[in-house]
Amino acid sequence: MNPERLRRVEELYFRMLELSAVERERALGSVCADDAGLAREVRVLLAHDTRVGGFLESPALGAGFAVSGATTPDELVGTVAGRYRLDARLASGGMGTVYRATRDGEFTQHVAIKVVKRGMDTDEILRRFRAERQTLAALSHPNIAGVIDGGALPDGRPYLVMEFVDGVPIDQYCDQHSLKIEERLAIFRVVCDAVGYAHQRLVVHRDLKPANILVTPAGIPKLLDFGIAKVLSNADVPHTTMTTVQERRLTPEYASPEQITGRPVTTAADVHSLGVILYELLSGTRPYHFETRTTSEIERVITESEPPLPSTAVARAPASPTNPADASRATVSPPPGLLRSTAPDHLRRSLRGDLDTIVMTAMRKDPQRRYPTVEQLAADIDRYLRDLPISARKDTLSYRVAKFVRRNTAATLVASVAVLALAAVVTTVFWQARIAARERDAAFDARDQAEAINAFLQEMLRSADPSRHAGDVSVRELLDETAGRISNELADRPLTQASIRNTLGATYLSLGLYDEAESHLRAAYQQRVSLLGEGHHDVAESKHDLAALLYAKGKYPEAETLLREAMEVFRTIRGDHNADTARVASSLGAVLRAQNRLDEAERFHRESLAARMKMGNPESPEVAESLNNLGGVLRQQGKLSEAEDAVRRSLEIRRHVLGEEHPLTAQGYANLAVMTYALGKADEAERMFRRAIEIEEKVLAPDHPELATTLHSLSFVLVNRKDYAGAIPLIERAVVAREQTLGASDPRSIQVRLFLASTLRLAGRFGESERVLGMAVEHARVDAVPQELRAKLDEELELLRRARTGSPLEGSK
Numbered sequence: 001m002n003p004e005r006l007r008r009v010e011e012l013y014f015r016m017l018e019l020s021a022v023e024r025e026r027a028l029g030s031v032c033a034d035d036a037g038l039a040r041e042v043r044v045l046l047a048h049d050t051r052v053g054g055f056l057e058s059p060a061l062g063a064g065f066a067v068s069g070a071t072t073p074d075e076l077v078g079t080v081a082g083r084y085r086l087d088a089r090l091a092s093g094g095m096g097t098v099y100r101a102t103r104d105g106e107f108t109q110h111v112a113i114k115v116v117k118r119g120m121d122t123d124e125i126l127r128r129f130r131a132e133r134q135t136l137a138a139l140s141h142p143n144i145a146g147v148i149d150g151g152a153l154p155d156g157r158p159y160l161v162m163e164f165v166d167g168v169p170i171d172q173y174c175d176q177h178s179l180k181i182e183e184r185l186a187i188f189r190v191v192c193d194a195v196g197y198a199h200q201r202l203v204v205h206r207d208l209k210p211a212n213i214l215v216t217p218a219g220i221p222k223l224l225d226f227g228i229a230k231v232l233s234n235a236d237v238p239h240t241t242m243t244t245v246q247e248r249r250l251t252p253e254y255a256s257p258e259q260i261t262g263r264p265v266t267t268a269a270d271v272h273s274l275g276v277i278l279y280e281l282l283s284g285t286r287p288y289h290f291e292t293r294t295t296s297e298i299e300r301v302i303t304e305s306e307p308p309l310p311s312t313a314v315a316r317a318p319a320s321p322t323n324p325a326d327a328s329r330a331t332v333s334p335p336p337g338l339l340r341s342t343a344p345d346h347l348r349r350s351l352r353g354d355l356d357t358i359v360m361t362a363m364r365k366d367p368q369r370r371y372p373t374v375e376q377l378a379a380d381i382d383r384y385l386r387d388l389p390i391s392a393r394k395d396t397l398s399y400r401v402a403k404f405v406r407r408n409t410a411a412t413l414v415a416s417v418a419v420l421a422l423a424a425v426v427t428t429v430f431w432q433a434r435i436a437a438r439e440r441d442a443a444f445d446a447r448d449q450a451e452a453i454n455a456f457l458q459e460m461l462r463s464a465d466p467s468r469h470a471g472d473v474s475v476r477e478l479l480d481e482t483a484g485r486i487s488n489e490l491a492d493r494p495l496t497q498a499s500i501r502n503t504l505g506a507t508y509l510s511l512g513l514y515d516e517a518e519s520h521l522r523a524a525y526q527q528r529v530s531l532l533g534e535g536h537h538d539v540a541e542s543k544h545d546l547a548a549l550l551y552a553k554g555k556y557p558e559a560e561t562l563l564r565e566a567m568e569v570f571r572t573i574r575g576d577h578n579a580d581t582a583r584v585a586s587s588l589g590a591v592l593r594a595q596n597r598l599d600e601a602e603r604f605h606r607e608s609l610a611a612r613m614k615m616g617n618p619e620s621p622e623v624a625e626s627l628n629n630l631g632g633v634l635r636q637q638g639k640l641s642e643a644e645d646a647v648r649r650s651l652e653i654r655r656h657v658l659g660e661e662h663p664l665t666a667q668g669y670a671n672l673a674v675m676t677y678a679l680g681k682a683d684e685a686e687r688m689f690r691r692a693i694e695i696e697e698k699v700l701a702p703d704h705p706e707l708a709t710t711l712h713s714l715s716f717v718l719v720n721r722k723d724y725a726g727a728i729p730l731i732e733r734a735v736v737a738r739e740q741t742l743g744a745s746d747p748r749s750i751q752v753r754l755f756l757a758s759t760l761r762l763a764g765r766f767g768e769s770e771r772v773l774g775m776a777v778e779h780a781r782v783d784a785v786p787q788e789l790r791a792k793l794d795e796e797l798e799l800l801r802r803a804r805t806g807s808p809l810e811g812s813k
Helices: 003-017 021-031 036-048 123-137 170-176 181-200 228-232 257-261 267-283 295-304 324-329 344-351 354-362 374-385 397-407 409-417 419-463 475-489 494-510 514-532 537-552 556-574 579-594 598-614 621-636 640-658 663-678 682-699 705-720 724-742 747-762 766-779 787-805
Strands: 084-092 096-103 109-116 147-152 158-163 213-215 221-223
Touching: 003 036, 021 036, 084 109, 147 640, 170 181, 170 213, 170 267, 181 221, 181 267, 181 344, 181 374, 257 267, 257 295, 267 354, 267 374, 344 354, 354 374, 475 494, 475 514, 494 514, 494 537, 514 537, 537 556, 537 579, 556 579, 579 598, 579 621, 598 621, 621 640, 621 663, 640 663, 663 682, 663 705, 682 705, 705 724, 705 747, 724 747, 747 766, 747 787, 766 787
Parallel strands: none
Antiparallel strands: 084 096, 096 109, 109 158, 147 158, 213 221
């Protein structure tokens, strides 16, 4: 079928959708009188009724979910997908069906499961599911509905298990609660944070719209379907044009011009979609409307037509839905001003100027002329809410003066009354203009930096294109390639270079690659200090991340110093209850615990937990982290019952939010195993340690420090049971992992090797014990090894000598 034929079929298909069955036949008979084949092709599409929607455009999950109108029984309802029972069908689309499901077990968990329809279960789709699942599960953010699990039904169809969100689409929530403009901006600002978080992890949503942003009854927005479009669409093909109904994996009203025309999609597409959503939240109408919804019309409207400013559009009555899928939501709406708790004229005045500019900048046709990142869009919203100049607007003197007057209304009025104060007013205005200029310059510097980061990351993503390599590109290879290019390509942008270095360092750290991490984190810190000064937010961020590395390497006093300095900066800039301060408090508690300063550690962990609970979601991964860390301190203080409760709750949250196969879930199992062992529940502890290892072997590298720690812990349980044969292989693996990551002369590596020598001795394998112990003694000759560890080595040598000669042990020996 040639392109012209396809366009003709599609055009007729959409025209026929609006007619009854009888009218369709009459119209097709008239239009296709000379082309029976054309009529047959249109009838096939109508019979399947795939519409423009589909699997990726399923209504949002939760109480606001539009229940499928189909009345025919569903063969999957009542069946089981993995560990989940499918309870009810929620919605269906051209690509698949969404079900509400329940997992029964230690705790009941309600989820949403998306099942791909027959015909989509190809080897390629299955490969993408496997490749993407871990990426999506790693999106651990309180405002992103995470992917929990995935798999395939017995018939081979893949499915994804999603967090079930009880909420309504963001536009409905704002209207139902008659939120003011500032309140709508506050919720939208949270959405921007979530999207920005995903972008930093190289995940582009591609289908942002109100139906994919639910707001819970508590007012917490949750983003749905992150990255699913990449899983199911032909994402690896660089130039895919939107030619047929079946290829549409987007919602035209919110899609960017580059998506519509099939150009490469970057994070700029999400910025455009956010602009459209903000347009609708503020004005009460969509910027784009379609009559026929043919490909040619959609492309023309999105790529060529300029929508009216939001302040102009607000004068119009809310438009009826142009997407047939939205017809069920169509109601007679009150005026937009009433829904925003203000008079229509006041609403127009509120939108005119800065908000018009912010929205239209985000929606520009050319991706290069939009906000370069979501963070910059969010920053301008923050500036608007604080009555500061926005970076997207031409910064004239009159504009800065207007901002000054609005921020200082009373002072300006008093000054205008007193003629003698006129000179002082003029002086103040020019002083404020200089302040605003500095703010503007800072905003533009930040925007330039973000643009450079965005461009660099886009090229980094392109370097992972399979077409450029013989095989798949690993995360390590991508990091190494990026690290090798950063010095030369960004030499003229030191702040941009520092930001990317810091991200690289943090990523290397998460992989357990400490030397590479330290190189980048220290370089980023030094660059930021020299360019920004000690009191800057980014410098404090670098101090925190560098402290995390030092903690991992056992350099606790250095880590503590950096964390206390970062805490002072964040409290000065942001106060006590925010994500930055809570994160540093949690890290500082961990460092203090490692130094056995338990009372101080408990105080900081409780501060972190209180701040995170106050910030919103009590079941966020951040709350789970604080509970986990607090439980560890309580255990060392001997408060075992309270400690067990905290760690169990932490694991419960992680299993619910992150899913089973996640590094933090494995950590939760391991920590709860330590807790239960301390309570004398050795069998339960062993089961949990083994479950943690099972997960870590799937999601972590063989030499990862976390896996080494869990192997060591389980071996300790087995040694105490005199199961030396079971313990020795685990300790050997832990030794290899420790030495590869930390080096053979690190005290922690020597400690594990000492434990291996001791276990071999207890097992009667004296020759092997002597060999292992001799290597530990040799590695311990460096100055960094504490004297008490050397004493333990000497003690083990004596124990081995007595065991070989059969000499009796003295006293406690």
